Amino acid sequence: MTHGPHHPRTLEEKLWTAALWVSAVLVFAFLVAPLIAIVPLSFNDGQFLTYPLSGFSLRWYGEFFTDPDWMRALKNSLIVGVFSTILSTTLGTLAAVGLTRARFKGKSVVLGILLSPMIVPLVITGVGFYLFFAPLGLTATYTGLVLAHTALAAPFVVITVSATLQGFDMNLARAAASLGAGPLRVFGSVILPLIAPGVASGALFAFATSFDEVVVVLLVAGPEQRTLPREMFSGIRENISPTIMAAATLLIAFSTILLVTLELLRRRNERLTGRRGGTFG
Amino acid sequence: MPTAAPSFAPPEPSLKARLRRAERLHHLKAGALILPLAAFLAVTFLIPIGDMMRRAVHDPELAQVWPGVTAAIDDWQPRTEAPGEAVFAALAADLGQSKADRTLAVAARRLNSDYPGARSLLFSSARKLPETAESWRATLIHIDERWAEPELWAAIDRASGPLTAFFLLQAVDLERTPTGQLRPVPEQEAVFLDILGRTFAVALTVTLLCLALGFPVAYLLATLPPHLSNPMMILVLLPFWTSLLVRTAAWVVLLQDQGLVNNALIWLGLLDEPARLIFNRIGVIIAMTHVLLPFLVLPLYSVMKGIPKLYMRTALSLGARPTVAFLKVYLPQTLPGIVAGTLLTFIIALGYYITPALVGGAADQMISYFIAFYTAETVNWGMAAALGSVLLVTTLILFATYARLVRAGATPAGR
Known part of the structure; x- marks a missing residue:
């Protein structure tokens, strides 16, 4: 099945192939052009977000990195992202190992519960958190936001680590256990090193989830906890400025790095577990 | 084990029984690893949402x-x-x-x-x-x-x-008369059916557009050799991984009156003066289609990837015209992917809040906006919960259908 697409022979096939390529190229342009189009605007000398550009300047990046609001937002995003990643990766990896090894009645129900934050519309999740946090005094706190993002990110860790464990040879764990290693030692010295790329991918998914989340932030965070997306939300709504374009460009660079890292991790995972997966996931 | 004569009973459980016990214990221990996350989600997530939904009917x-x-x-x-x-x-x-x-x-x-x-x-x-x-x-x-x-x-x-x-009835623009009969609410208060209708209309339009745009892309990615399809896949994954706010900001800039899209249309001679492309339904549809397109392409791609090329080749070699072979042989095999991709896209689109809030006008806000509005602005829990129930129940039903179709559930969904 590894033959390329067969070469068009008839006129009808040639026409279809041409139509396919034209439409696909247009759609690819639709997907990527908006992202590419805003990058030059962040280096524009002028105030206005229109082409043609009036000259090259780094002033908007200077603005971004010196503005206390943007810097606080960046700091908040990193704090909340890092802590919710640590929590969700720990909880999610444990749960994924448990799910892979355990057999019990109602497992699909438990799986449904674990993945539910991914399915429930964000605004409902946000209102739910608001209701839970308000009587505990956790609205407008970092703790509340970290807990909320942990819940939102954990399903992505469960899915990614579970997928990695599917390719994991459990005989290795049995061998270690038969040689006298305790369950913790088996996990720490045998399972974890081998599934580490999967755990790292899960952690990246978790971080990206928290880093990009804004609906829950809108509902439960206070002005002190404004994150980068939250700051962008008000920026776009009130006065879309070249500084936002600078922030957006930095985020595009960030997602490019994220994507490349995930791809490298996936390849490493294939080597370690000897499994061939799809192009993503 | 029923034993009539105790002397025949084995002195200790058989090896098989002990093994089964050990296995069961092992599974229970493994199951315990799930507990921390399950408990965490139950307390912080499921119970509060249940508590919220309760308020749709509970009114103390x-x-x-x-x-x-x-x-x-x-x-x-x-x-x-x-x-x-x-x-x-x-x-x-x-x-x-x-x-x-x-x-x-x-x-x-x-x-x-x-x-x-x-x-x-x-x-x-x-x-x-x-x-x-x-x-x-x-x-x-x-x-x-x-x-x-x-x-x-x-x-x-x-x-x-x-x-x-009261709240559930109001969510569908109904009320009770003092004597208990149902009747439509006065016209100036009847807003919710309109909101539900527009939420479904926007989600459906966006889903169909994503299907039309996503199908050729998924097909090309699935049929090209890896050295060509892998770099192209990046073009789908990069927007997928880019922050929603970045993509929305990009469309705000592109669609404004002096934006690139208007300038290009004028330059091409298709327009004489800038068209209003933002803060209306057009802007919402364009931006949401852009944001959600990868959610349709990726499931469709993975189904297409699994379709053996043999069938198409056989059909062609048996003399079918390419169009006929595609429609009769290939297309039916992509149906699971089409259904999964459109369902996933539709589900996510239904709950959209941020993009319509930023690129839509007042008449383009979807149900999520009003749930947030009744929670944060007017503190009308009953109404927020009633609208929330409508959204949640619809989402869960659609997702159950989706899960039944996909089974694996390994598609990165969300946001």
């Missing part, structure tokens, strides 16, 4: 601050006129007490959501309420003649809890 607010009148109103007959002295006396007592307890605002908020103007009526009545009165009924109706309206009393009755269908 008024009964807590007005215990007297909400109990007395049960005997209100006939419902075509205001109730008798006993109910009015209970109301006067509750008004005075809740004013003293500073809980009158709770009653005012709850009643105002059903009977516009109730807030000012309550506060002014409580302020003008005398210490004693011969007839509370006459006194209160003298203070404000709205107290004689059965409509107002019906609103108090509906709010007297503990269970109410």
Whole structure:
């Protein structure tokens, strides 16, 4: 099945192939052009977000990195992202190992519960958190936001680590256990090193989830906890400025790095577990 | 194990039984690893959402601050006129007490959501309420003649809890008459069917556009050799991984009056002057299609990837015309991917909030916007919960269908 697409022979096939390529190229342009189009605007000398550009300047990046609001937002995003990643990766990896090894009645129900934050519309999740946090005094706190993002990110860790464990040879764990290693030692010295790329991918998914989340932030965070997306939300709504374009460009660079890292991790995972997966996931 | 003669029973469980026990223990221990996350999600996520949904039908607010009148109103007959002295006396007592307890605002908020103007009526009545009165009924109706309206009393009755269908009915623009019949709400209040309708319309339009745009892309990615398809896949994954806010900001810039899209259309001679492309339905559809396209392409791609090329080649070699072979042989095999991709896209689109809030106008806001509005702006929990239930139930039904179709559930969904 590894033959390329067969070469068009008839006129009808040639026409279809041409139509396919034209439409696909247009759609690819639709997907990527908006992202590419805003990058030059962040280096524009002028105030206005229109082409043609009036000259090259780094002033908007200077603005971004010196503005206390943007810097606080960046700091908040990193704090909340890092802590919710640590929590969700720990909880999610444990749960994924448990799910892979355990057999019990109602497992699909438990799986449904674990993945539910991914399915429930964000605004409902946000209102739910608001209701839970308000009587505990956790609205407008970092703790509340970290807990909320942990819940939102954990399903992505469960899915990614579970997928990695599917390719994991459990005989290795049995061998270690038969040689006298305790369950913790088996996990720490045998399972974890081998599934580490999967755990790292899960952690990246978790971080990206928290880093990009804004609906829950809108509902439960206070002005002190404004994150980068939250700051962008008000920026776009009130006065879309070249500084936002600078922030957006930095985020595009960030997602490019994220994507490349995930791809490298996936390849490493294939080597370690000897499994061939799809192009993503 | 039923044993008639105890002497025949083995002295200890058989090896098989012990093995089974050990296995079961092992599975239980493994299951314990799931507990921390399951418990965490149950406490922080599931219970609060359940608590929120409860508020769509559970309505104890008024009964807590007005215990007297909400109990007395049960005997209100006939419902075509205001109730008798006993109910009015209970109301006067509750008004005075809740004013003293500073809980009158709770009653005012709850009643105002059903009977516009109730807030000012309550506060002014409580302020003008005398210490004693011969007839509370006459006194209160003298203070404000709205107290004689059965409509107002019906609103108090509906709010007297503990269970109410008021919010769920209102979510579909229905209400009960004082005598209990269902009727459509007055035209100026009938907004919710419109909101539900536009939410579905936007989600459906976006989904169909994503299918039209995503199909050729998925097909190309699935049929090209890896050295060509892998770099192209990046073009799908990069926007997928880019922050939603970045993509929305990009469209705000591109679609503005002096933006690239308008400039290009004018330059091409297709327009004479800039068209309004943003803060309306067009902007919402374009931006949401862009954001959601990868959610359709990726599941469709993975199904197409699994379709053996053999069938198409066989059909062609047997003399089928390429168009016919595609329609009769290839397309039916992509159906699971089409259904999974469109369902996933539709589900995510239904819950969209941020993109319509930033690129849409007032008439383009979807149901999520109003759930957030009733939670954060007007603190109308009942209405937020009723709309939330509609959204949640729809989402869960669609997702159950999706999960049944996909089984694996390994598709990165969300946001």
